[in-house]
Each structure stands twice: as structure tokens, then as C-alpha cells.
Amino acid sequence: MKKFLLFVLAIAISFLPGVIGMMFSPDGASDIWYNALIKPVGTPAGWVFAVVWPILYLLLGIALYLIIVDKTRFSKAKSYALFGVNIVLNALWTYLFFGLNLMSLALIVLVALIGFTVWMMHAFYPISRGAYYLVWPYLLWLCFALYLNGAILFMN
Numbered sequence: 001m002k003k004f005l006l007f008v009l010a011i012a013i014s015f016l017p018g019v020i021g022m023m024f025s026p027d028g029a030s031d032i033w034y035n036a037l038i039k040p041v042g043t044p045a046g047w048v049f050a051v052v053w054p055i056l057y058l059l060l061g062i063a064l065y066l067i068i069v070d071k072t073r074f075s076k077a078k079s080y081a082l083f084g085v086n087i088v089l090n091a092l093w094t095y096l097f098f099g100l101n102l103m104s105l106a107l108i109v110l111v112a113l114i115g116f117t118v119w120m121m122h123a124f125y126p127i128s129r130g131a132y133y134l135v136w137p138y139l140l141w142l143c144f145a146l147y148l149n150g151a152i153l154f155m156n
Contacts (some may be wrong), residue, residue, distance in 0.1 A: 007065045014061030016087050018053055021094035033101055040151035056138045060086075063124065063131035072127045079127060082120035089113040093145075103153040110149055114142050 044052075060083075067079050089109055097106035117139050124131040 003069060006068050007061075010065035010068060011058065011061035013083075013087065014064055015054075015057045017090035017094065018057050020091040021053075021098075024094050024097075024099035034098065037152055038155040040148060040155065043148060052141060056141055059134045060138055063128075063134040066128040066131040066134070067124060070128045070131075074126050076127060079120065079123040082116060082123050085116050086113065086120055089116060097149065103149065103156070107146070107149045107153055110142065110146050114139070114146060117142060 064083055067076055067083075070076075089112055093106050093109045093113060096102045096109055117135065121132050121135045121139065124135065
């Protein structure tokens with residue numbers, strides 16, 4: 001039962017940026033702003049984001065759970081701290097880009113988010129290789145988001 005509750009907690013924590021982001025994702029006034037932007041080639045339809053992000057948050061939650069339950073000789077403090085920073089930066093990006101329409105600042109936050117994600121992955125690796133590998137799709141999606149954010153900024 002304790003492991004199940006830890007699993008639920010890890011998943012809930014990993015979904016926090018998504019829950020926060022839903023307040024600022026394209027809808028209403030933000031949708032009008034976003035739809036008016038010139039977007040680069042390869043920009044997915046809106047429904048793709050609604051499918052991909054929950055999958056990525058789930059993978060992050062499973063990775064966090066693997067870190068929590070692993071009986072390692074390594075300290076987990078850095079992994080937890082980096083995961084926390086990652087969650088905050090992820091939510092901050094959505095707020096800056098969609099909530100405040102500050103594409104330049106959002107791009108800077110996204111670069112920092114990618115850096116912290118790589119750092120987090122390196123902290124995960126000695127504790128749980130499974131957790132490390134589960135973060136790869138998230139990192140790849142963040143790199144794609146960097147392309148989109150940068151191109152949108154450049155084109156508008």
C-alpha cells in the first residue's frame with residue numbers, strides 16, 4: 001500500500017505543471033493570440049499537445065517513483081531538487097508564453113529547463129537507469145518546443 005501511495009504522489013507531482021498550464025494554455029483570449037501567430041513548419045495541431053503532454057508527465061512521474069523507491073547508496077537529494085526545479089520551470093514556461101505572451105523570456109526559461117532536465121537525468125542515472133531513460137522523450141519534446149518557441153519568436 002505504501003508503494004502505491006508513493007506512486008500516486010509521484011504521478012500527482014509530475015502533473016503539476018500540466019494542471020497549472022491548463023490555466024494558461026490556448027483558450028479564450030490566449031487562443032486568439034496564439035492562433036494569430038505565424039507558426040513554423042511542423043507545428044502540431046492543438047490536439048497533439050493534449051495527447052503528448054499527459055504521456056510525458058506520466059513518464060516523469062514513473063521516473064520520480066523509481067527514484068523514490070530505489071534502495072541506493074547514492075543521495076537522492078539532488079535528484080529531488082532538480083525534479084522540483086524542472087516542475088517549476090515547466091509551469092513557468094507555460095505562464096510566460098501563453099499567460100503573459102512573453103516569448104523571449106519563455107525561450108530563456110525553456111533553455112534553462114532543457115539544461116536542468118539534462119542535469120536531472122545525470123542525477124537519475126546512478127540511482128535508476130530506468131528513470132534516466134524515461135526522461136528521454138521529455139527531453140526530446142523540450143528540444144522540439146525550443147524549435148517552436150524560437151521559430152515563433154523569430155517569425156513574429
